[in-house]
Amino acid sequence: MFDNINKPKGIQRxxxxxxxxxxxxxxxxxxxxxxxxxxxxxxxxxxxxxxFNISFKEQLILIVAIVFxxxxxxxxxxxxxxxxxxxxxxHPLSGLAKDLGSAAVFISxxxxxxxxxxxxx
Numbered sequence: 001m002f003d004n005i006n007k008p009k010g011i012q013r014x015x016x017x018x019x020x021x022x023x024x025x026x027x028x029x030x031x032x033x034x035x036x037x038x039x040x041x042x043x044x045x046x047x048x049x050x051x052f053n054i055s056f057k058e059q060l061i062l063i064v065a066i067v068f069x070x071x072x073x074x075x076x077x078x079x080x081x082x083x084x085x086x087x088x089x090x091h092p093l094s095g096l097a098k099d100l101g102s103a104a105v106f107i108s109x110x111x112x113x114x115x116x117x118x119x120x121x
Contacts, residue, residue, distance in 0.1 A: 028077060034105070035073055042066045058119050065112035072108035076101035 008016055028035040045066045049059040079101040083094045 024074070028074065032073070032077055035070070035077070038066070038070045038073055042070065052120060054119060062116055062119055065115040069105070069108045069112050072105045076105050 007013070029039070042063070046063060049062045052059075054062075080098055083097050087094070
């Protein structure tokens with residue numbers, strides 16, 4: 001049972017939250033191929049950003065654009081997990097929730113590609 005009064009605070013809360021995040025990243029990497037692809041994209045984008053004659057600020061913007069894709073993928077996966085937790089039966093609202101999460105990832109890809117084009121051109 002959740003105890004709102006005695007929940008961890010301060011450094012302990014930060015430590016426990018980081019353990020939860022690490023567990024989530026491990027699960028994502030093991031189970032989500034899109035997450036693996038986006039991590040690979042990030043690992044490629046970092047050195048590629050050094051090949052262009054751009055400022056450090058512009059490099060950072062390019063890298064953050066890729067991190068934004070990963071962020072959106074994490075949210076999409078969370079939506080899918082909640083929908084699947086509620087029930088595996090086919091329901092139009094379940095499909096809509098998953099489609100909307102997928103659309104969010106698609107939008108983040110468009111935003112990142114646009115940022116790369118604008119910065120590099």
